[in-house]
Amino acid sequence: MTSTRTAIVVGGGIAGPVAALALRRAGIEATVHESHTGTADGVGGALSVAPNGRAALDFVGLDRVGAPMNAIVLQNHRGRTIAEFRQPMQFTWRADLYRRLYDLALSEGVDVRHGHEVVGVQETATGIRAVFADGTTSEEADVLVGADGLNSTVRRLIDPEAPKPRYSGLLGFGARVDGAGLPPTGDRMYMAFGRRAFFGYQSFDDGTGVWFANLPHPYLTWRQVRQTPNEQWLRRLAEVFDGDAVPALELLRRTPPEDLVTAGPMEDLPHVPHWHRGRMVLVGDSAHATSPSSGQGASLAAESAVELARALRDLPYDQAFVAYERARRARVERVIAEGARTNSKKAAGPVGRLVRDAVLPLVARLATPEKMAWQYDHRIAWDAPVTA
Numbered sequence: 472m473t474s475t476r477t478a479i480v481v482g483g484g485i486a487g488p489v490a491a492l493a494l495r496r497a498g499i500e501a502t503v504h505e506s507h508t509g510t511a512d513g514v515g516g517a518l519s520v521a522p523n524g525r526a527a528l529d530f531v532g533l534d535r536v537g538a539p540m541n542a543i544v545l546q547n548h549r550g551r552t553i554a555e556f557r558q559p560m561q562f563t564w565r566a567d568l569y570r571r572l573y574d575l576a577l578s579e580g581v582d583v584r585h586g587h588e589v590v591g592v593q594e595t596a597t598g599i600r601a602v603f604a605d606g607t608t609s610e611e612a613d614v615l616v617g618a619d620g621l622n623s624t625v626r627r628l629i630d631p632e633a634p635k636p637r638y639s640g641l642l643g644f645g646a647r648v649d650g651a652g653l654p655p656t657g658d659r660m661y662m663a664f665g666r667r668a669f670f671g672y673q674s675f676d677d678g679t680g681v682w683f684a685n686l687p688h689p690y691l692t693w694r695q696v697r698q699t700p701n702e703q704w705l706r707r708l709a710e711v712f713d714g715d716a717v718p719a720l721e722l723l724r725r726t727p728p729e730d731l732v733t734a735g736p737m738e739d740l741p742h743v744p745h746w747h748r749g750r751m752v753l754v755g756d757s758a759h760a761t762s763p764s765s766g767q768g769a770s771l772a773a774e775s776a777v778e779l780a781r782a783l784r785d786l787p788y789d790q791a792f793v794a795y796e797r798a799r800r801a802r803v804e805r806v807i808a809e810g811a812r813t814n815s816k817k818a819a820g821p822v823g824r825l826v827r828d829a830v831l832p833l834v835a836r837l838a839t840p841e842k843m844a845w846q847y848d849h850r851i852a853w854d855a856p857v858t859a
């Protein structure tokens with residue numbers, strides 16, 4: 472049985488609510504502190520939920536979210552299919568997944584407090600408190616879980632030398648389109664390596680569609696991206712896809728500028744040396760951000776949140792943190808490395824394109840369900856006891 476009774480969760484994004492819900496199932500009362508003063512409705516672009524992430528979300532009681540995406544068809548700039556990957560994924564908007572988790576957490580009695588930006592901690596002999604930007608502090612708890620994302624404050628509190636996010640060289644954009652003007656792609660997402668940028672799209676029976684683009688670009692923060700008017704980004708995207716045999720121009724033309732989603736720089740964190748110190752521990756992007764190209768960011772965050780709760784259920788917090796990291800590190804770093812390899816293909820030059828187009832069909836043939844099982848079939852063995 473755990474000696475941990477209470478937890479402070481820093482961050483009310485994806486990992487935070489999942490952690491709070493999973494901790495409750497482990498008998499630990501968690502309060503979520505989120506820096507934003509309001510909810511994150513309508514913010515963020517598209518993301519996918521993989522079967523492994525689906526299972527972790529199922530565990531905390533969140534049923535299906537988004538549209539089925541059972542195959543990814545990869546094409547080159549001439550519109551030729553070079554590979555097809557079949558996996559039962561779900562395609563959703565970050566805002567929708569966030570809202571569903573937020574509502575679920577509230578309905579289960581999780582205390583979510585907004586406008587609580589954590590800037591420090593006070594550690595005592597018996598527990599830990601979060602210190603907020605306005606100088607106030609939280610109640611004392613047994614542990615503090617840093618679910619505060621890519622630019623985590625808790626990561627820096629654990630290790631002031633902790634690495635900063637690594638930029639992939641790509642900016643992310645996307646939109647939902649009411650009248651896509653395309654034949655339905657069913658449960659298939661088409662992704663195309665254009666000559667200058669990467670484009671993905673899916674169109675549905677009701678005439679709506681979604682698209683996303685990854686644009687090679689010097690580094691800009693999300694705020695800097697937003698300083699350029701959406702009209703200008705849409706024009707830039709139309710320029711880079713001009714001449715490619717993908718329906719990018721059609722979908723861009725049908726995207727009202729106000730509907731353009733600017734997801735910002737695509738970044739990852741290949742290796743965070745310290746995931747915990749004292750009563751603090753990291754979960755989700757704060758510990759293991761993978762670039763959106765892996766399609767696993769939200770899924771790994773959900774998995775880690777459940778695995779952490781399982782360890783805290785069975786072991787004193789210091790041993791639990793070690794067991795949790797042992798269960799997670801190799802897996803998440805492998806996924807992050809795969810995501811980074813995908814990014815390099817998206818920004819390939821002319822020679823890289825030839826190699827990529829030759830190699831990808833082989834990669835797809837080798838990516839059998841058995842070969843990919845390590846990634847997609849992973850399940851948290853909640854009922855099995857965790858040992859030190």
Ligand SMILES: Cc1cc2nc3c(=O)[nH]c(=O)nc-3n(C[C@H](O)[C@H](O)[C@H](O)COP(=O)(O)OP(=O)(O)OC[C@H]3O[C@@H](n4cnc5c(N)ncnc54)[C@H](O)[C@@H]3O)c2cc1C
Pocket residue numbers: 481482483484485486487504505506507511514515516517518519565587588589590618619620621622623624625734754755756757763768769770772
């Ligand atoms: C606004 C937003 C939009 C996103 N859009 C996309 C997208 O389009 N595509 C994609 O693949 N991924 C996107 N992501 C990232 C995606 O949500 C994560 O990769 C993944 O789901 C892991 O989630 P997480 O909870 O670990 O981190 P996040 O989802 O980043 O959540 C972290 C939360 O912590 C809060 N926070 C940060 N610092 C503090 C602090 N000091 N004190 C208190 N709270 C703090 C943040 O406000 C945020 O709510 C987005 C994240 C955010 C925050």
